[in-house]
Amino acid sequence: EAEVAQSPRYKITEKSQAVAFWCDPISGHATLYWYRQILGQGPELLVQFQDESVVDDSQLPKDRFSAERLKGVDSTLKIQPAELGDSAMYLCASSSPIRGGSYEQYFGPGTRLTVT
Amino acid sequence: DAKTTQPTSMDCAEGRAANLPCNHSTISGNEYVYWYRQIHSQGPQYIIHGLKNNETNEMASLIITEDRKSSTLILPHATLRDTAVYYCIVRVGSNYKLTFGKGTLLTVNP
Numbered sequence: 001e002a003e004v005a006q007s008p009r010y011k012i013t014e015k016s017q018a019v020a021f022w023c024d025p026i027s028g029h030a031t032l033y034w035y036r037q038i039l040g041q042g043p044e045l046l047v048q049f050q051d052e053s054v055v056d057d058s059q060l061p062k063d064r065f066s067a068e069r070l071k072g073v074d075s076t077l078k079i080q081p082a083e084l085g086d087s088a089m090y091l092c093a094s095s096s097p098i099r100g101g102s103y104e105q106y107f108g109p110g111t112r113l114t115v116t
Numbered sequence: 117d118a119k120t121t122q123p124t125s126m127d128c129a130e131g132r133a134a135n136l137p138c139n140h141s142t143i144s145g146n147e148y149v150y151w152y153r154q155i156h157s158q159g160p161q162y163i164i165h166g167l168k169n170n171e172t173n174e175m176a177s178l179i180i181t182e183d184r185k186s187s188t189l190i191l192p193h194a195t196l197r198d199t200a201v202y203y204c205i206v207r208v209g210s211n212y213k214l215t216f217g218k219g220t221l222l223t224v225n226p
């Protein structure tokens with residue numbers, strides 16, 4: 001069964017350093033999402049792509065976070081500089097249509113970021 | 117998207133049915149009810165969704181009340197591997213973000 005791939009699985013970085021996460025969605029999925037999940041809470045959307053275009057980045061802290069999906073396939077999320085409060089799980093998801101005009105989102109295993 | 121209310125935690129004995137409630141009293145006519153679950157240290161996993169009618173698939177059943185203000189996810193024979201946080205989400209059935217709450221931590225006990 002096809003899966004969403006993410007790397008690295010774990011990342012420890014010092015504050016003020018740059019960090020990047022990579023996501024490869026399921027083949028053929030045009031929509032890609034990046035979510036952030038703080039411990040004890042549900043995931044929160046950071047950015048949504050349709051092909052290579054951003055359709056929602058209203059919750060992305062644009063002073064330090066950036067995301068790109070240059071060829072409409074894989075995607076990179078970057079943080080520069082990292083802050084202590086960025087410690088969280090970063091989840092990537094891609095979506096496929098299911099019945100009734102709705103969509104199912106498939107999530108990757110996530111990248112656990114610890115900022116020290 | 118309408119907000120949902122779920123119990124913080126629930127317990128269930130292995131082999132018994134697990135019934136997870138969700139209140140969504142402000143749901144709109146065009147909003148679907150979705151259920152996802154998240155096993156510890158993994159990404160969320162889609163379970164089931166519905167609009168008005170009850171739905172069943174290989175994982176679970178979804179019962180939606182006639183007024184659509186609440187729903188129940190049923191795992192008919194819970195196993196230890198069903199221990200997870202279960203999220204009830206309501207949203208328009210389109211290619212759109214999921215707005216997660218804190219969900220219900222279901223613990224299946226041997």
